[in-house]
Amino acid sequence: MSSTHVVESKTGTQHVDDTAVEAQRHVSHDNNGYDLDEKAKVADYKADAVEAENAEHNMGVLEAVKAYPMATFWAFIMSFTIIMESYDVFLCNNFVALPAFKEKYGIYDGEKNGYVITTGWQSALQVSGQLGALIGVFLAGPLTSRIGYRWATITGLMLLNAFILVFYFAESLPVIFVSQILEGLPWGIFIANAPAYCSEIVPIKLRAPATQMLQMFWAIGSIIVGAVTYVYNPVHNDSAFKIPIAIQWIFPTPLAILLFLAPESPWWLVRKGRLDDAARSVGRLGRKSRLNIPETVAMMRRVIELEKTEKEPSYVELFKGVDTYRTLIVCGAYAAQNLTGNLIANQAVYFFEQAGLATNTAFALGLITSALQWIFVMLSWILTTYLGRRTIYLYGSAINVVLLIALGIAGSVGNSNASTNTVAALGLIISVLFTLGPAPASWVIIGETSSIRLRPLTTGVGRASYYIVEIPLIFLSSYLLNPTGGNLGGKCGYVWGGTGLFCLVVAYFYLPEMKGRSYREIDILFKRKVPAREWKKTVVDVQDDE
Template identity: 55%
Template sequence: MVDDNHIQNEKRSFGHDAPEILVNKELLNEAYHAENLEHEQGVWDAVKSHPKACFWAFIMCFTIVMESFDMFLNGNFVAQTAFKNRYGVYVEGSGYTIPTKWQSALFQSGQCGAFIGVFAAGPITNRLGYRWTTLLALVLMNATIFISFFADSLAVLTIGQAFEGVPWGLFIANSPAYASEIVPLSLRGACTATLQMSWSIGGIVVAAITYAYNKRSDQWAWRVPLALQWLFPTPLMVLIWFAPESPWWLIRKGRKQEALHSIKRLGNLKTQPEEVLAMMDRTVEIEKQLGGSPTLLDLVKGTDLRRTIITCLMYASQNFAGNLIANQATFFFEQAGMSTDFSFQLNLINSCLQFIANTLAWFLTAWFGRRTIYLWGTATNITFLMILGICASIAQNKSTNYAQACLGVIISFVYALALGPISYTIIAETSSVRLRALSTGVGRAAYYVAEIPMIYLASRMLNPSGWNLAGKCGYIWGGTACVCWVMAFFFLPELKHRSYRETDILFNRKVPARKFKSTVVDIKDNE
């Protein structure tokens, strides 16, 4: 029960005009009950009680398959014989190859477009909601594919990729935020980790298609894979048309009856929907009283600055621990000494293994904390990256070539098991509810700021017309991964089993990152 002293304390904290949810005994009890049940609910119970929420979270995350498809497609094109013969230059000892500047441009252009998209995502989503913003992006995706498909030069293809990048930015900014808001506390890790699985699905489809078309010598070797991008937007538009809007977004807009309807659609709740609404409303009102209407400037004010920095660091670090090897896997395998045909086969195997790793990540997030997974995953990849560098530094023969290829697969597997999935979970949980749409967008922008120069560096390291380092790139990526590990050790808090209210309070109290797990937050605390 809530005593009168507690109510008076709340009035003093937030003023005499405090909203009813923060001072009403009955509503507070409902909010307490709903939050306690979320803490008590196990993963399997949450799945059984919220199957529809899991489904809609997966569908929203599946939009990422389009960015993944295109990224992996470019990585395969630069290794494809027909594409290299059409657009490449002849290099003595290596045959036709795509020049480094165009190879990096094909990767960078899409990310430049996505950079614009993620900045636009926050204001658009705050105004339209996750559902309508995603529908708008899917329409735009359908339209921009035409440019890439009909491109007759590397320049036009690069422009096409830049335009396609804009809807990618909207997808990647909204998907983790939406998924984290519609599922119960115990499912946030698994459902946001689905984003990395969508990347792997895109990789599998691309690996299979490019392997099938690699032996063609005409333009359809790359035009058919480009055309297959149209497989995704229209079916997803139909599905997302029926998706419920995030109840958190609806509450922020004052549309509580619609939020209640959305809560009812998302699960067969053990608690009353009204209690869940009260729990959400309480958190939203606390944040509103402390911060007001969300703006981009709020991301760099007070304790929200710390949360923004963590989000940006998590996104940016995805580029520094071996991920770029995975994105250019086929080309990496070629430079490691594998034949073109076997490189495409190995890339397909690699993509399937990444999918398996993503599935295992669901269980990993249920068993271990976010901070634990990230630190151990990064440490593991640092070890393998250094071994890769050593393997490429000794006298080369068939055995060392295969060893480099195998290490590339292992590094990709570890990333898909730990670093990739858990980064999305951390990103979704770190930001405040009030600023989530803005925070995930700016965080992803940090990813592109880091990735765009790293793509050029990765292309320069692997390309025969560049530094031609092959597996020696492991030294560089191992070094950058070490920096990521050190920063995470000091700045990354443990947010597993924390409600959004508890997370807000821990950040507002400026609790050190390594004490987040042990700090107790009372169910009655609002600040």
């Protein structure tokens, strides 16, 4: 039984003749204990693998787009799922500033402040979706490893359709809280799967823009929310928040149909031994006239064989050996998003309101912020593609820290019109520049860092670290801004400037540059324990297998 299992795990759906099976039973070994027949099999496709890897390295960005036009399209479709989480996160954040919502669910806090959502419920509503997503990301890893990226994501989309019903018909804050936890479950699947799928279906030169699309769609979700809530801000009945809730139903079903038609990640198929299916998937992702499909599959086989063990992937493996470092990089990149300006961006409307701007002006500025974020994410494609991930991340974080401290200073000089306008302007600039540097670069880092074998699990745990850090910080952020709490306004810049500086220092010492590296090279550099600052100048020979 054991020899039959090995043959099947290596060849998948390929036919194996009796001679190969017999040879497997009478295996010989060299002086180092390696299986000579296994080494011969690897040699059979290594030459093809080398050719495919060299071809990807030699592609320019435009050439890569022409060679893989459908890969770009399907990465776009998968990234679209992030709109659902973005939309609802910003929706709940905007609801706490929406007059009709505050009048129905808030308390009267005097003539100056009018109706407000209490600090406790404000924080609870903002963390409820994240609590559900925290559960969802842990479900995503095993589910995706078993049934693939497509079917796991389709399952999440169908669940989301049902859970929106609970949100729409909720008539109390506790029920809204529960509905958001339920909606968070599929969000966890989307956010864990999207960066992994996008990074796996495109060639090396397109990994940056393909994964950075996630940040672009996050911005698009906030634009839609900003436009909808701006339109319904003057409305003082339930439709002001019921209609924005119902708009969520626009997305799941069409996306589920498209993903049903999408190809599965060929890397996932190779991991499962389904080489013929992987070849078909590569053919659907790229232009057959420009690709050598057998060579591309051979390149994937080479990497998978380097990582292969007889064990099923498990969460325990993420924290063993060199995979611990890789997991910590992914977790750090995710967690740092909340520590370098993201919470100001996510609470932009409420931040502007607490800075002293009128409600209509706050909603308008929130919409402008989201639109600028969308534009700046697209600019980041160019920067990250040509300058690298580490470079953009470090310089972007440094600029953000300076601006956050400036925000704190501006919030400390009094309540004049000049200081109010300065705080609002800095809040807008920080929210926008965050999407030019640290945010989009972190998505590329997340998509590239983990091993292929453990990728669904690593992206899930990484996103879990995001929520674990974000949930208490949402309570802190709400307290800092809320007039019934700390009422700090712009002075919160001191807090986030301090945490941003910590993230910058850690990234300087531990974040490697993975620009232009194949997954084989990334595996080897981690196994060699090359220091992060040495990656850029370290050469990995195309023949190396470690």
